[in-house]
Amino acid sequence: xxxxxxxxxxxxxxxxxxxxxxxxxxxxxxxxxxxxxxxxxxxxxxxxxxxxxxxxxxxxxxxxxxxxxxxxxxxxxxxxxxxxxxxxxxxxxxxxxxxxxxxxxxxxxxxxxxxxxxxxxxxxxxxxxxxxxxxxxxxxxxxxxxxxxxxxxxxxxxxxxxxxxxxxxxxxxxxxxxxxxx
Numbered sequence: 001x002x003x004x005x006x007x008x009x010x011x012x013x014x015x016x017x018x019x020x021x022x023x024x025x026x027x028x029x030x031x032x033x034x035x036x037x038x039x040x041x042x043x044x045x046x047x048x049x050x051x052x053x054x055x056x057x058x059x060x061x062x063x064x065x066x067x068x069x070x071x072x073x074x075x076x077x078x079x080x081x082x083x084x085x086x087x088x089x090x091x092x093x094x095x096x097x098x099x100x101x102x103x104x105x106x107x108x109x110x111x112x113x114x115x116x117x118x119x120x121x122x123x124x125x126x127x128x129x130x131x132x133x134x135x136x137x138x139x140x141x142x143x144x145x146x147x148x149x150x151x152x153x154x155x156x157x158x159x160x161x162x163x164x165x166x167x168x169x170x171x172x173x174x175x176x177x178x179x180x181x182x
Contacts (some may be wrong), residue, residue, distance in 0.1 A: 015096050016054050017146035022051035022095035022113035025139055026088035029120040031091070035058045036082035037073070043089030046070035050092040055072040063158045068095035084164070087133035088116035098150075102160035104107055107172060110151050114139045115168035122163075139176035150177045 026047050033043050046066040053063060070090035077083040091112035098109035118139065123131035143151075157172040159165070 002164060006102070008102055010098065010100045010150070010153075014146070014150045015059070015098060017097035017144060018051045018098055018110050019092070019095040020054045020093045021110070021143060023047050023054060024142070025113040025117045026050075026085070028155040029085045029088055029117045032120050032124060033073070033077060033082045033085035036078050037076060040073055040076065042066070042069040042073040043086045046089040046093035050095060052062060053096045063093050063096050079123070081120050083115045084119040084123060087164075088113045090122065091116060102153075104155045107151070107154050107157040108146070108168070110154070111157060111165045111168050111171050111174055111175070114171050115164050118167040118171065119164050122167075132163075133170065136167060136171045136174055140171060140178065148175055148179045151175055 026043070030043060030047060033040070045176040046069065049057075049066040051064045053059060067090050070086050070093060074083045074090070077086055091108070095109050095113065099106055114136070118132040118135040121135035122128055125131035151172070156176070157165070157169045159169075161168060
């Protein structure tokens with residue numbers, strides 16, 4: 001790797017922890033997309049593929065295909081909240097593809113679904129930032145020790161990304177603060 005950076009050790013169980021967290025975050029807001037586009041199952045299928053991986057499935061074509069399909073579903077959503085919910089589903093299916101690279105952008109694989117779900121919470125509450133912050137706090141409390149252990153191996157979430165980026169950094173800080181001192 002450039003600059004002598006070392007890869008971060010990640011086991012399949014680590015990836016399953018990340019995918020479970022992401023799938024739970026996306027699943028919590030799926031109904032927002034489905035209310036907007038009741039005949040479009042792509043985000044649901046992406047979340048289902050993530051859960052299949054969590055339960056012992058392999059990283060493979062199904063995860064990739066459903067993640068891309070959920071991304072395409074963002075284009076047909078009629079509301080910003082429904083788009084954010086489809087993005088959360090895309091991140092759920094993509095969570096299994098966290099790369100062992102010590103780069104801030106990899107944090108999106110870990111927390112992207114949670115940040116987009118927090119944005120959904122804001123948007124359905126009339127774009128209320130307090131609702132997003134409250135959602136972040138609740139999601140951070142559900143982070144398992146395994147998820148926290150994976151997250152702290154990576155640098156903090158990257159800058160930028162608009163409001164979703166702000167929510168991701170807020171979630172990143174909240175989850176990291178629950179890590180044992182060491």
